[in-house]
Amino acid sequence: MRITLVGAGRVATHLVKALKSQHEIVQVFSRNLKHAQQLAGQVHAQAIDSADQLTSQTDLVIVAVSDLGIADVVGSIAAYLPQNLIVHTSGSTSLIALQQRHQRAGVFYPLQTFSFEREVDWLETPLFVEAAHQQDLTLLTNLANSLSNRVYQYSSQQRQTLHLAAVFACNFSNYCYDMAKQVVDAEQVDFSLLFPLILETAKKATNTDPKQMQTGPAMRGDQNILTMHQALLSQSNRPDLEEVYRLMSEGIFKRHLNKFE
Amino acid sequence: MRITLVGAGRVATHLVKALKSQHEIVQVFSRNLKHAQQLAGQVHAQAIDSADQLTSQTDLVIVAVSDLGIADVVGSIAAYLPQNLIVHTSGSTSLIALQQRHQRAGVFYPLQTFSFEREVDWLETPLFVEAAHQQDLTLLTNLANSLSNRVYQYSSQQRQTLHLAAVFACNFSNYCYDMAKQVVDAEQVDFSLLFPLILETAKKATNTDPKQMQTGPAMRGDQNILTMHQALLSQSNRPDLEEVYRLMSEGIFKRHLNKFE
Numbered sequence: 285m286r287i288t289l290v291g292a293g294r295v296a297t298h299l300v301k302a303l304k305s306q307h308e309i310v311q312v313f314s315r316n317l318k319h320a321q322q323l324a325g326q327v328h329a330q331a332i333d334s335a336d337q338l339t340s341q342t343d344l345v346i347v348a349v350s351d352l353g354i355a356d357v358v359g360s361i362a363a364y365l366p367q368n369l370i371v372h373t374s375g376s377t378s379l380i381a382l383q384q385r386h387q388r389a390g391v392f393y394p395l396q397t398f399s400f401e402r403e404v405d406w407l408e409t410p411l412f413v414e415a416a417h418q419q420d421l422t423l424l425t426n427l428a429n430s431l432s433n434r435v436y437q438y439s440s441q442q443r444q445t446l447h448l449a450a451v452f453a454c455n456f457s458n459y460c461y462d463m464a465k466q467v468v469d470a471e472q473v474d475f476s477l478l479f480p481l482i483l484e485t486a487k488k489a490t491n492t493d494p495k496q497m498q499t500g501p502a503m504r505g506d507q508n509i510l511t512m513h514q515a516l517l518s519q520s521n522r523p524d525l526e527e528v529y530r531l532m533s534e535g536i537f538k539r540h541l542n543k544f545e
Numbered sequence: 546m547r548i549t550l551v552g553a554g555r556v557a558t559h560l561v562k563a564l565k566s567q568h569e570i571v572q573v574f575s576r577n578l579k580h581a582q583q584l585a586g587q588v589h590a591q592a593i594d595s596a597d598q599l600t601s602q603t604d605l606v607i608v609a610v611s612d613l614g615i616a617d618v619v620g621s622i623a624a625y626l627p628q629n630l631i632v633h634t635s636g637s638t639s640l641i642a643l644q645q646r647h648q649r650a651g652v653f654y655p656l657q658t659f660s661f662e663r664e665v666d667w668l669e670t671p672l673f674v675e676a677a678h679q680q681d682l683t684l685l686t687n688l689a690n691s692l693s694n695r696v697y698q699y700s701s702q703q704r705q706t707l708h709l710a711a712v713f714a715c716n717f718s719n720y721c722y723d724m725a726k727q728v729v730d731a732e733q734v735d736f737s738l739l740f741p742l743i744l745e746t747a748k749k750a751t752n753t754d755p756k757q758m759q760t761g762p763a764m765r766g767d768q769n770i771l772t773m774h775q776a777l778l779s780q781s782n783r784p785d786l787e788e789v790y791r792l793m794s795e796g797i798f799k800r801h802l803n804k805f806e
Contacts, residue, residue: 352767376762376770395738397746397760401753404745410738434738445732446739448774452786453725453739454746455761456793457718461750462759462800464714471706477656477671477695478707478714479751484665485658485715486747489722490740492662498723499658500716501637506613509637513709524796525713531792532717535785539723 285427286310288342289329290357292319294398295373296348300327302406306430310342313361338364344427345370346392351377355385362386369420375447378440379414390415390424393443394432397454406431412438412446457486463525470520495539502533503540546688547571549599549606550590551618553580555659556634557609561588563667567691571603574622599625605688606631607653612638616646623647630681636708639701640675651676651685654704655693658715667692673699673707718747724786731781756800763794764801 285307289296292314300309300323309329314320317333324331332338338345338361345368349357354372362370362385371390372382382389391414396404411428414437415421421437428435438446461482465475488497501509510533517526546568550557553575561570561584570590575581578594585592593599599606599622606629610618615633623631623646632651633643644650652675657665672689675698676682682698689696699707722743726736749758762770771794778787 350765350767351762351770352765376773396742397749397758399749399753399758399760402745402749405741408741410741436738442732442734444773444777445729445734448777449725449728449734449736449739450742451761451763451774451790452721452728454742455759455763455797456724456789457721457743458746458750458755458759459793459797459800460713460718460721461747461755463717463796464710465755467710467713468706471703473703473706473710475710476751477697478710480666480669480671481657481711481715482718482747482750484663485719486722486743488658488660488663489719489743490737492660494719494722494726497658497660498716498719499660500712501612502712502716504611504613506611509612512637512705513712516705516709524799528717528792528796529712531789532720535724535789536716536720538785539720 285343285423286341288313288338288345289323289348290314290345290361291348291353292316292323293348293350294400295394296346297323297400298398298404299346299348299373299394300329302404302431307427311337311339313338335361335364340365340368342368344368344423346373347371348373355381358382358385369415369423371415371424375412375443375450378444379416380440383416388417388420390420391440391443392424392428393438395446395450397458407433410434410436412436412443414438414440414443463528466522466525498536498540500536502536505537546604546684547602549574549603550584550609551575551606551622552609552614553577553584554609554611555661556655557607558584558661559659559665560607560609560634560655561590563665563692568688572598572600574599596622596625601626601629603629605629605684607634608632609634616642619643619646630676630684632676632685636673636704636711639705640677641701644677649678649681651681652701652704653685653689654699656707656711658719668694671695671697673697673704675699675701675704724789727783728786759797759801761797763797766798766801 288311290313304327309327311330312324320331369388371392393412395410413424549572551574565588570588572591573585581592630649632653654673656671672693674685
């Protein structure tokens, strides 16, 4: 397939790396020409920074920009690609939001967290496809199958549910790590001491229902420890961490109340 | 070494399994005799359910019970073991709390989350030892070195900091997984789709500062998605998840505010 990438951020970069061995990247479009050139240079594609340079000689245009940018970007490119399939890569933006601006609309959503620093295991990354037309759905499914063993045709609503859950499972758990690091950093204790715990907790959740795997003072209803921990956070002048500690502990305690009945 | 275990829960069970190849477990004491027998039977130790049956012919008594139980348990056994070294296994209970009830006091704290269902990698599990007397500290350090490559002599205050951080890194991140599962379960979406994301997020945090690895709508300050997600949780009649979503997103946004300046 001939593929055009719009965007040169983390998702676009990882997609280009994943697609290049089996597909041809024809153009990389970014408002920042340097970013476009950096990414396009890796795959001998043309780097462009203006929509009127877009070629219609492409099978698929992937708009890999943040949710906030999708509408504007599609609005600015659709007139130059009236017959082409254009997809976005977002969990929470609906198909209709794109279809309002372009008739041959689709979605190609990888459920993963992308960083410049780390490789992605695409074979294990779930991919969710959706399209306004059946032939485009087939095309996107085939493309997804060329990357991953876990391809699903999901509606916008199902994808939205997944993305909401992903915010809890990924963004919020990462923020828990970040808060843990702030706690140990303030006392010159080494954050890496927590690594075995972090990895084991994640592995457990993928083997057994995390509700059954819950441990800690809140689950045990140990008011002494809860009070002591909140006092420590208060003494450290961290009302933000104290509030998270209180709310999360309350949630865990209520979730496991039946264990004490 | 000859070792007595007081308690037959998750920590005691994993300690017995880890210690048995290099040390002799002489007695397992639990108020529930069946639990004591189940654990003692695995290592040909004596199961007892009464403090007056405790033998003083032991090098170390490990009290592996919850924080709430430590004071009572030590109070009830100390009179029968006046000359013996008694340690607890808690992160948040100080050495002094034990020392007030027994002169030869110590701490043997494994920083890990223990479940009956999963084996523990003891070699990689950080162990923290503390004791009222230097000779006991040496004894505990030697014992810890027989199990793990990561042994540290830490004060009660340092251990407390670690345990507080562990609540964020382990208990709260597990609750995030639990909330994510509740979100997908309510819409009959498969929780296992999130496994690659959960594992990758944890691995990232052990390679790079989690603050640098933060992703998601709150970090980007994407108010549209934040509002939509909160509306979804409100429609699902989950004010508890909505409150967590709001507080965590606010925390993440403020933490990364400088990115938008």
